[in-house]
Amino acid sequence: MNSIIKKPIFLVGCMRSGTTILADLLGSHPNIIHCPFELRSVWSKAGNVPMASPKTHDLKCPCLKENDVQPGQAERLSRAFITEMKKNRGSKNVKHACLLNKNPHLANKLPLVNVLFPDSRFIWIYRDLPSVTSSLKKILNRKVIHYWPEQEDLETVRCWECFFNINSIPPQVDRKRCFPGGDIKYLMEYWFETNKAISDFSQTISSDRIFLIKEEQLIAEPENVLADCQSFLGIPINLPKMMINKIDRNRNELWSNSLPKVEIQSMLNFVQEQGDSLNKIFPEGKLFERYNAMILSKLFSERAEEIKTNS
Structure with a gap:
């Protein structure tokens, strides 16, 4: 067996974008071996690629590029x-199967990954900003404190850092950047910066090496999306019907009920600040217009409900 693994598949996207659902669906294929969970310890210990986590004991998740290869x-x-x-x-044959590594922490390390594994394929899944923001706010409530670092420069793509308990947070750290309990504008910054980094990277490799999936489309049409993805990977179409039937088709309808009005207003402010830059990340375009209308509609409906309640 060659010393470099052949044609690994790296599934990337920001946290809460459907990476786990997609990895499980793809990992059911007889030609794919999905190795949960994210292989952060392997990247950290075998590869000397830090990934913030209690499992790795790393506190930071640095941006790594081509010249960082060792x-x-x-x-x-x-x-x-x-x-x-x-x-x-x-029961799968390792020699005839591809590795699938689902890992959101690779988003700020893709140039490094590309040099390490030049025949790798990438799958990028993205999900709408409102759903990711509300889901992150809900999930980042564990004992580990997630910290969104301050921006060093425009070339450094950030990822989450962590503190293992609240007493280990240095006094100079801005608590608004720490979750749970932080300012959701930093969750939105994470969504924007992560997806932009993947988008920028996608422009540097050939189109036959990266496949883009919109999470909302995966949930609405899982059979079609999976078939297209498997075709991209060059493997026979094999759809896991039982797993598909268990998908919660309503998972993207919950965001507006889990955020208070002040945070929905904060989301609107973020969208309007980003403006046309939102339209340049994803092929579908016009995200600014859609998000702006979506969030304004929610704010207007809440205002109408307040008037109705108070009258």
């Missing part, structure tokens, strides 16, 4: 990946 790094990661594939293969 001697022997690809070989060490490949050996560790193959070991993980053997652990998670079930």
